[in-house]
Amino acid sequence: MQYQVTIALRYRALPALEAALEPLADALLSEAIAEDHPLENRPDDQWQLCAIAPDQSTAHRLADEARRALAVQGLPDDSVVVEPVPALDWIAHVERDAPPIALGRFLIHAAHHDIDPRGRVALRIEAGLAFGSGRHATTQSCLRLIERARRRGHVVERALDVGAGSGILAIAIARLWRGPVIAADIEKLSVIASRAAAKINQVGALVQAVESQGLAARAVAQGGPYDLICANILAGPLVALAPKLRHALAPRGLLVLSGILVRQEASVLAAYRAQRLSLKGRLVDGDWTTVALARGPRRLGWP
Ligand SMILES: C[S@@+](CC[C@H](N)C(=O)[O-])C[C@H]1O[C@@H](n2cnc3c(N)ncnc32)[C@H](O)[C@@H]1O
Structure with a gap:
């Protein structure tokens, strides 16, 4: 007992x-x-x-x-x-309830999983207080769009993850492009989680975890322009951040936005069109939509 x-x-x-x-x-x-x-x-x-x-x-x-x-x-x-x-x-209970997730090239797992990555990019994310276990539709759609950008040869020298949570997207980007990524989050707990997760995933030297409301922190504001920005937050903050995200995006940069309910997509896109960013890709999973945007009509090797 x-x-x-x-x-x-x-x-x-x-x-x-x-x-x-x-x-x-x-x-x-x-x-x-x-x-x-x-x-x-x-x-x-x-x-x-x-x-x-x-x-x-x-x-x-x-x-x-x-x-x-x-x-x-x-x-x-x-x-x-x-x-x-x-x-x-x-442990067995948790393991049974939460098996590893194979998602495109990524294999998301925890320490207690006995995994065989076999050509996949293993992301070790421990269940914790920070959002981003890899089980939410928005996280998964971001990972799919990130992977697609990599496959299509999108060049990333600097990247930014706004609302990093557990750091899962920042870590995925660092693992795919082996370049510096800023993982920004408004919550201190997430900053601690991202930092720890980056180390565990051997990208501690590449991922800089920063406490920041949107792009307000100096390290975030001065770290750009970014070739890839992911922001999986919510429609409201995404609309508010549109001018700042556009400003931080490199001329040929790609912006991946998520945390948007399907019924909110039109208003989010309108805010970004007003910043002369256009839709390059879109993934809908259940109630959630994830969009990839870039400047102007250029296709950037994107579908
Ligand atoms: C939905 S979680 C996404 C976590 C992770 N990026 C993922 O894709 O699974 C949203 C995160 O954004 C953070 N957040 C919300 N509003 C923010 C803002 N204005 N600036 C920075 N971070 C914010 C929250 O603290 C939370 O960790």
Whole structure:
């Protein structure tokens, strides 16, 4: 018999609770219960953190630690529940639930997967708090367009990933072109995640993770012009960022935008057409659309 300590909490309290419980727990599992928006982690989103303990006394120590960490943040501690659960091999559980993903040339996997990349570009991305496990349609469409650009001989000497999350797109770009990529994100947690993931994927020297709202950080603003920019954020910020993204794009650069619901595509494209960028490619997956844009009518070797 194992024990599980379950804590209902707001997203903003999650990092502190995880840090407090990690040394004692066999495993920590966190999941969103109610989100304002499925593509963004907002501070008030409701999450649940489960800490798995090997025995009852560890479970009670975990519960005490959790209450202490909640109290430090001035949060109520009445949401901490200890209960016995049937023993389960958590690693096997996670592995079964989340097998590696083969996506074009990419093979997205975690450390516990026993993979044989065989000519593929393996991207090791650990499940964590930063968005970008590779399982979302928007991430996958970006990866497909990135790979297509590589296959079509698009030249990339500098690249930018706006809204890098786990760093997955920046890492993919660095692995394909072996050049410098800036991975920018508004959230510090994502910057930490991108930096760590870049190292694990042997592109730590190529990927520079930067905290930035849009392109505001100096490293981002001064790092261009970029031959490839990916921005998988949301339609609203993408429209707002249109002039800045256009300015940062090299004359023959390619811009890949995602996080756009199909019904929002026309308004996003209108904002970019106003910047004299035209549509070069498009991928629709379910409700989501991903577009590739470039300056003027030139085809850039793009379909
Ligand atoms: C949908 S996730 C994309 C993650 C990853 N690039 C992928 O494709 O899986 C969006 C990320 O954009 C970040 N973000 C949202 N608005 C932003 C902005 N204005 N500037 C920079 N990052 C932003 C969020 O913090 C989040 O990590």
